[in-house]
Amino acid sequence: MKIVMLGAPGAGKGTQAKMLSEKYGIPHISTGDIFRMNIKNNTELGKKAKGYMDAGQLVPDELVVDLVVDRIKAKDCMQGFILDGFPRTIPQAEALDYALNNQNEKIDYAINVDVPDEHIVERMSGRRACSDCGATYHVVTIPSKKEGICDVCGGTLVLREDDKPETVKKRLEVYHEQTKPLIDYYNKKENLLKVDGTQGIQVVFEEITKVLG
Ligand code: ADP
Numbered sequence: 001m002k003i004v005m006l007g008a009p010g011a012g013k014g015t016q017a018k019m020l021s022e023k024y025g026i027p028h029i030s031t032g033d034i035f036r037m038n039i040k041n042n043t044e045l046g047k048k049a050k051g052y053m054d055a056g057q058l059v060p061d062e063l064v065v066d067l068v069v070d071r072i073k074a075k076d077c078m079q080g081f082i083l084d085g086f087p088r089t090i091p092q093a094e095a096l097d098y099a100l101n102n103q104n105e106k107i108d109y110a111i112n113v114d115v116p117d118e119h120i121v122e123r124m125s126g127r128r129a130c131s132d133c134g135a136t137y138h139v140v141t142i143p144s145k146k147e148g149i150c151d152v153c154g155g156t157l158v159l160r161e162d163d164k165p166e167t168v169k170k171r172l173e174v175y176h177e178q179t180k181p182l183i184d185y186y187n188k189k190e191n192l193l194k195v196d197g198t199q200g201i202q203v204v205f206e207e208i209t210k211v212l213g
């Protein structure tokens with residue numbers, strides 16, 4: 001099963017993608033996580049991506065497309081994958097379709113986790129991410145057992161630099177301009193699944209898996 005997660009920053013794409021990855025035994029591929037790992041390891045790619053990410057802008061298509069197209073050719077993607085944070089522009093979606101087409105494959109579901117803008121700042125200012133393993137929490141809705149400490153690995157939980165309200169506003173603008181048109185793109189291909197992302201995590205998950213099987 002090949003899945004693409006759509007939705008505003010903070011809509012809950014990553015949270016659902018991790019749960020779906022476990023249920024269906026297919027890898028969760030988050031381009032944001034890949035970039036953050038590269039920044040942490042101070043790689044060439046990380047150095048190139050950092051400025052854009054800190055400013056709340058998208059990293060240029062040419063820095064992300066080949067990376068994803070290569071990644072989904074890996075052996076662990078034979079049974080499918082869940083893309084989280086990619087595609088984010090129409091050219092990225094076209095490049096993905098082109099690469100899949102060449103192998104007689106296609107995206108089975110594009111899942112739009114729908115959360116209105118007015119909820120987003122609240123979601124993002126409460127998000128805490130583990131600086132070691134990337135696990136995600138929310139100070140109100142999904143707190144860790146011990147404040148500031150990751151349940152999974154004991155690492156330190158931090159507020160992402162780009163989750164501060166000024167940057168979130170910019171990211172939302174970018175979302176509306178460049179990423180939201182993808183909803184229409186996948187709707188035309190008739191593989192769009194829309195869920196109300198303001199519901200509880202488990203309810204959202206059940207609505208998705210009811211359709212996916
Ligand atoms: P969120 O989880 O809030 O949606 P991500 O972790 O997916 O955010 O992405 C963080 C940042 O990484 C984005 O604001 C953007 O700068 C960059 N990024 C991630 N994926 C892409 C992509 N497919 N194209 C361009 N930039 C990307």
Ligand code: ADP
Pocket residue numbers: 007008009010011012013014015016123124126127128136137138139141142197198199200201202204
């Ligand atoms: P995205 O990957 O779309 O940027 P995340 O999955 O990281 O979003 O979720 C953003 C924040 O909202 C996190 O702090 C997460 O714990 C929290 N969250 C995710 N889904 C829900 C939900 N259905 N209800 C309340 N909070 C949620």
Ligand code: ZN
Pocket residue numbers: 130131132133134135150151152153154155
């Ligand atoms: Zn951790």
